[in-house]
Amino acid sequence: MSFVLRCPNCGPREVTDFGFGGEVIRRPRFRPSFRELNSYNYFRVNVAGVQREWWFHRSGCRAWFIAERDTTTNEVLFTARPHEVGAEGNRDQ
Amino acid sequence: MTRLPVKPGERLPVKPGERLPAQPGERLARDRVVGFTFDGRSVQGYEGDTVASALYASGQRTFSRSFKYHRRRGLLCCAGQCPNCIVAVDGAPGARACTEPIREGMRVEHLNASPTLEFDAMRAVDVVGSSLTPPGFYYKTFIRPRKLWPVYEKVLRHAAGLGRVARRHTDRAWRTEYRRRHADVLVVGGGVSGLRAAASAAELGADVVLVDEGPQPGGAAAQDGRHLTAGPLEEQAIAAGVEILTGATALGYFDGIVPVWQGRTLHQVRAQQHVFATGTIEQPLVFSGNDMPGVMLSGCARRLAALYAVKPGHRAVVATTSDRGLEAAMSLHEIGVEVAAVADLRQQSGVAAETLRKLGIEVLPGHAVVEAQGRKAVQKATLAPVDARAPSSERAFDCDLVVISGGFVPCTSLLCQAGAKTRYDPERGHFVLGELPAHVHAAGEVAGAEDAESSGKLAGLEAAHLIGMGDLSSRQEADELRARMAELAERLASVLAPPAVCGERSGKCFVCHCEDVTAKDIRQSIAEGYDSIELCKRYTTITMGPCQGRMCELQAVRLMAQEIGRNLSDVGTTTARPPATPVPMGVLAGPPFEPAKRSAIHGRHRELRANVMWAGDWRRPYDYGDPEGEVMAVHRAAGLIDVSTLGKLLVRGPDAGEFLDRLYPNRLSNLKPGRIRYGVINTDAGRIVDDGTICRLDEETFYVTTTSSGAGAVEEWFSWWLTDWDLRVYMTDVTQGLAAVNLAGPRVREIMAEVTDLDCSNEAFAYLDGKRALVAGVGCLILRIGFVGELGYEIHCPAAHGEHLWDALLEAGAPFGIRPFGLEPQRVLRLQKMHILVGQDTDSESTPFAAAMPWIVKLDKEEDFIGRWALERYSSDTPATTLVGFTLADGQAPTEGAVVLDGAHAPIGQVTSSRFSPVLGRVIGMAWVPAGLASDGERVTIADQDRTLRAEVRTKPFYDPEGEVLRS
Known part of the structure; x- marks a missing residue:
């Protein structure tokens, strides 16, 4: 696996500079049922296609940001600071 | 390099072999003689020579012994493509003599022959009979009786492989530096089309890197009389700002990164657009004795003459399937090689044949070479008509050189790795490129383009256009070039696909030189049921040798198609995999980077002769030579341990308390300034992530410590949630900025009295208090915690003062019997107190309840916190x-x-x-x-x-x- 991500703070860098935070999921806003809790904790969509995900610029500015990436081609459609993508980016809404 | 300057008129001290008069475009610096040894014999060449050209000039014809049968092998391709000239250079096996430049004093040795290259005992395998070594012999011949397998294995292991890697580490030490290079366009191949592509993309403003395997760009132009074209093109490319890497091999294509090996550097080139101008590889013909020294490809003969002024032989027979052979015959004639006959597979030879005939050279249309014979090298070649009904019969010619040209296959391996597909073109008789991915371009011969310059220019323009460069006129130019290329593609050069086997007489008929696979072996593997090309490859190991199929894949496919009665498209090709070119493992392994973190006090540990160990990325004292004594010192007097490796975070802001309340299962917002609480971080699944202490410094500031190994992860975890939550909190990682030591033992209060004015009495400084004070003159944060079970103070200070603090405490403690202690005594002390070590005593499934710490979870907290919902469930289970x-x-x-x-x-x-x-x-x-x-x-x-x-x-x-x- 190898591709370039554009850190919203630092610019384009090799993917090895970053930490992967997994797909963006919503943390339940209110007390979830057991089923909801388990699906939040353990289940991922694992889409073959475009997904929104968290990345961390580990060897750089150490900031978290959001990327949209095609998991089949590793093409990164865009990256943004979480507040720039609005409510959709947040887990805790 | 030591150079031997020779003044004009002075006799050369040594004779660098038989040479032709100066050739236009030769690479030799004839005033500089370079000496090296081959199997102990001293050989001279000129600067610019390769090992192979210097050896050939000195009369050497056998360069190696073959893999299985230990047959003599001579130069075949002279282009770094075939396995025939692989030698060991200065003890390192695997160098190709034909591309390895000579250096003064270099030590070259043959491989795979014992005792000598001239007399090889293992030759018996060939002479006695190959019935012992059919395809897959290691599954057949050497299996029974089962009991003997250990003996067989020993023998086979000894016989297998080509070279020996040096036993001593120092003799095989290798250091490669990595270099990352981001570019707009990468051009692989520095022939005419590659140079042109690079220049035209760079002229539109693209940042271009061009890599070429040879010592200088030029490609095929250098050997076929177009050497005057390459020079100006190279200058034009340099002027346009192209970075040209010579002696640099592109090894593969990995998700957009092309590793390029250049001596001791591995460039990792990432480009947006890729132009492959990798050219073609001339194919050998399959006939009896086709592996004999003296049988060589037309390109090999021409390179020897044009680049190194070496006369490849005295009397030559040429066998060809296209005009290339005729052109080669012409240039051989020009340098004074007698051309005995030219067998042209085609019935209709072109203008070139007429020119040869006018010079008195016999051209036999519709003929092929069916057998080469000789003892140590070729002495006789037999030509015969391909059509058995033809009136003329076969004829033998005495010769010391058989020049063959079985057509060309495009060098598509990198292109295929980059996502290109190939299809069989029956008109050309080989596999050609099909559709290309958007970021991949092919230029020159690899794309089947006759006009290298136009094709290169088009590829360069297209690459630049795709990254948003260029203007209307450059786009117009590209359109015109595209039209021209399409028009040219209509006209096909006259090439005839040779038969799978031209002639099979008494001698072995090799399809694969690397692994000694004969036409008979392939037929047998088909007969045994391995009738797909991928199965046949695995069974016979064809295409799996050092040439990686360059010399044999097409031949194997053709033979298989003929034997199973299908066409070549159906048989298909084997998969192109990296590395595209053999490469020493050391090049890929890179520099042995093992980043180590050392605390600010590390120098003192070394002076105290600590046994240093790895603890995650850290180098830490395991003990100072007496772990039990160190444990007892903590119990009886005092001990000092460096805990600078602990993660340390400053969490500040009006919402800092709330932030920590959300992250920890216990409450921290009600912690009083100057007090400390232990905390365990959990995931939302209720599993333990890390633990540490939290000290509230003032209303808005918390000092959080984490485990040493968890420092980075906790900072990431905190900042992840902080990114998400709209809280007025600022976090600073001060792990590297602060040193910390833990002073513990019954006498530490007395020691503290020596170094600080702070009242350390139990009343003034209680358990789990945190205070700021001067210690040995340094501003410190002192945490009274029970890290190792005795009365103890964890003292944090600026890293720059760490050694001073360490020294002061050891000095003040000396009268009380203080001893430094390491990680191992600390493990014992912690274990005595049942303090868990996260990651050692817990794993990714451990909850605080299971880890016997239910008291750490405060479910009566009103607010939500990470892990709450899961922990609520576990609390009742x-x-x-x-x-x-x-x-x-x-x-x-x-x-x-x-x-x-x-x-x-x-x-x-x-x-x-x-x-x-x-x-x-x-x-x-x-x-x-x-x-x-x-x-x-x-x-x-x-x-x-x-x-x-x-x-x-x-x-x-x-x-x-x-x-x-x-x-x-």
Whole structure:
């Protein structure tokens, strides 16, 4: 696996500079049922296609940001600071 | 390099072999002689020579012995493509003599022949008969009797492989530097089309890198009389700002990165657009004796003459399927080689044939070479008509050179790795490129383009256009070039696909030179059922040798198509995989980087002769030579340990308390300034992530420590949630900025009195208080915590003052018997207090309840916190297994990881920590056991390798169970 991500703070860098935070999921806003809790904790969509995900610029500015990436081609459609993508980016809404 | 300058008119001190008069475009610097040795014999060449050209000039014809039959092999391609000239250079096997430039004093040795290259004992394999070594012989011949396999294996292992890697490490040490290069366009191949592509893309403003395998760009132009074209093109490319890497091999295509090996540097080139101008590879013909020294490809003969002024032979026979052979015959004639005859597979030879005939050279249309014969090298070649009904019959010619040209295949391996597809083109008789991915371009011969310059220019323009460069006129130019290329593609050069086997007489008929696979072997593998090209490849190992199919794949496919009666498209090709070119493992392994973190006090540990160990990325003292004595010093007097590796975070802001309340399962917002609380971080699944202490410095500031190994992860975890939550909190990682030591033991209060004015009495400075004070003149934060079970102070100070603080404490403590202690004594001390080590005693499934820390979870907190919902559930469940302490009545500590057994000897748990406690005089430890056994006095059995141990369960700390020592 190898591709370039554009850190919203630092610019384009090799993917090895970053930490992967997994797909963006919503943390339940209110007390979830057991089923909801388990699906939040353990289940991922694992889409073959475009997904929104968290990345961390580990060897750089150490900031978290959001990327949209095609998991089949590793093409990164865009990256943004979480507040720039609005409510959709947040887990805790 | 030592150079031997030769003044004009002076006789050369040595004779660098037989040479032709100066050739236009030759690479030799004739005033500089370079000496090296081949198998101990001293050989001279000119600067610019390769090992192969210098050896050939000196009369050497055998360059290696073949893999299986140990047959003599001479130069075949002279282009770094075939396996025939692989030698060892200065002890390192695997160099190709034909591309390895000579250096003064270099030591070249042959491979795969013993005792000598001239007399090879293993030649017997060929002479005695190959019935012992059919395809897959290692599954057949050497299997029975089974009992003898160890003997067979030894013999086979000895015989297998080509070279020997040096035994001593220093003799095979290799250091490659990595270089990352981001570019707009990468051009692979520095022939005419590659140079043109690079220049035209760079002229539009693109950042272009061009890599070429040769010592200088030029490609095929250098050897076929177009050497005057290449020079100006190279200058034009350089002027346009192209970075040209010569002697640089592109090894593969990995998700957009092309590793390029250039000597001691591995460039990792990432480009947006890729232009492959990799050219074509001339194909050999398959006939009896086709592997004999003296049988060479037309390009080989021409390169020897044009680049190195070496006369390839005296009397030549040429066999060809296209005009290339005729052109080669012409240039051989020009340098004074007598051309005995030219066999042209085509019935209709072109203008070139007429020109040859006018020079008195016999051209036989519709003929092929069917056999080459000779003892040490070729002495006779037999030509015969391909059509058996033809009136003329076969004829033999005495010769010392057989020049063959079986057509060309495009060098598509990198392109295929980059996602291109190939298809069989029956008109051209080989596989050609099909559709290309958007970021991949092909230029020149690899794309089947006759006009290298136009094709290169088009590829360069297209690449630049795709990254948004260029203008209307450049786009217009590209359109015109595209039209021209399409028009040219209509006209096909006259090429005739040769038969799979031109002639099979008494001698062996090799399809694959690398692995010694004959036409007969392929037929046999088909007969045995391996009738797909991928199966045949694995069974016969064809295409799996050092040439990676360059010389044999098409031949194998053709033979298979003929034998199973299908066409070549159906048979297909084998998959192109990296590395595209053989490469020493050392090049890929790169520099042995092992980043190490050292604390600010590390120098002192070394002076104290600490045994240093790895702890994650850190180098830390394991002990100072006496772990038990160090433990006892902490119990009896005082000990000092460097804990600078702890993660340290400053969490500040009006919402800092709320932030920590959301992250920890206990409450921290109500912590009073100057007080400390222990905390365990959990995931939302309720699993333990890390632990540490939190000290509130003032209303808005918390000082959070984490485990040493968890420092980075906790900072990431905190900042992740902080990114998400709209809180007024600012976090600073001060791990590297602060040094920290833990001073512990019954006498530390007296020691503190020596170095600080702070009142350290129990009343003024209670357990779990945190205070700021000057210690030895340094502003410190002092945390009174129970890290190792004795009265202790964890003192944090700016890293720059770490050594000073360390020295001051050791000096002040000396009269009281202070000793520094390392990680191992600390493990014992912690274990005595049953302080868990996250990651050692817990794993990714451990919850605070199972880890016997239910008190850390405050479910009565009103607010939500990470892990709350899961922990609520676990709080009412009984965990399947629980972390408990255990002691042994006697005996040695079990291995960590030893199994806990029930009465029926079924495994029910495992030991996570165990040590001998010198103060308690027995072995203590922690283990996961079923919850039913988690009460004091329960008996369990521990199976440790061959031993069975009886252990007793404990649930309270082994040492100072009520914490009286800590609080006093």
